[in-house]
Amino acid sequence: MQYDLAIIGGGPAGVAAGVYAARKRLKTILITKEFGGQSVVSADIQNWIGTVSVSGEELANMLEKHIRTYASDVVDIRAGELVEKISKKPASHQEQDDSFVIKTAHGEEKAKTVLVTTGSERRKLSVSRADTFENKGLTYCASCDGPMFSGKDTIVIGGGNAGFETAAQLLAYAKSVTLLESENEFGADPITVEKVLSNPHMKAVNGTRILEIKGDTFVKSVVYEKGGKKEELPAEGVFVEIGLAPTTSFVKDLIELNKYRQIIIDPRTQKTSVKGLWAAGDCTDTLYHQNNIAAGDAVRALEDIYIYLKA
């Protein structure tokens, strides 16, 4: 069978598009690794419009419930699946236009149009032995793993807003928090930096270069360099907050990406460089990335896809 539309991703963008596709009765397949997206790890989201406060997990449940309620026989939902590649199939005699082949571990699906909403993933620390200690003291999620380091010395790597927010969370229970930043200035908002640094258990060092994570079964210390001098800082918990990387590797050979591997889109329509393929949310080169923006951008894409299919 050939779908009108394949939506890849089940974060705010993918679900918003799915709900609109159901209302417009576009025969759609929505394939997602999981529902909810990146903010699923947040303890408290206060800016999802219309909702005063919601945890990331609750938001994920709300999104899944919303699409499942209206999916009926219009939107086929395939959760727990990862799209490995999207390619373009040349038009046949029966079909007027090219269609897309979406490959997952479970097989292939065909669709006339595709909307990519696969968001971003945490950028990994690429220094000696960092991967060995992942989930053995080195973690990418303070709200998931932070409480395990109650009363312990911890290190946060990264001095942007996410790094300082992580430090603020850890200060509620850790013995000490030391933040290591590579640049000479912190990227976080000055008001956040000032507030977090006023805590007596907090220290921050800028202009550092991480060299190695040390330990045996679990993390014991971080080795870094500052001003040509090597330092070793003992810690049982290391929290990495060095930014996000767009999840676009499965379309890298098909559409145009920018130098950050974000999908280049036309902001009026969300169209990509390939006819029949749209993208929305954090995987794109739009300037600001938030839940409400991702949902709105996806709705804009869906309106444009509808015109393309029906005009």
Ligand SMILES: Cc1cc2nc3c(=O)[nH]c(=O)nc-3n(C[C@H](O)[C@H](O)[C@H](O)COP(=O)(O)OP(=O)(O)OC[C@H]3O[C@@H](n4cnc5c(N)ncnc54)[C@H](O)[C@@H]3O)c2cc1C
């Ligand atoms: C810790 C944290 C806290 C945040 N807090 C807030 C906040 O308070 N307010 C706010 O507005 N924004 C917040 N954000 C930003 C917000 O989460 C993002 O802007 C938003 O999630 C982007 O939505 P998206 O749908 O574009 O992508 P994502 O949320 O990243 O969703 C991508 C979806 O695609 C799926 N996927 C990925 N790859 C594949 C694949 N190959 N095949 C199938 N499925 C795939 C994923 O499972 C996921 O469902 C936060 C972000 C983080 C990291």
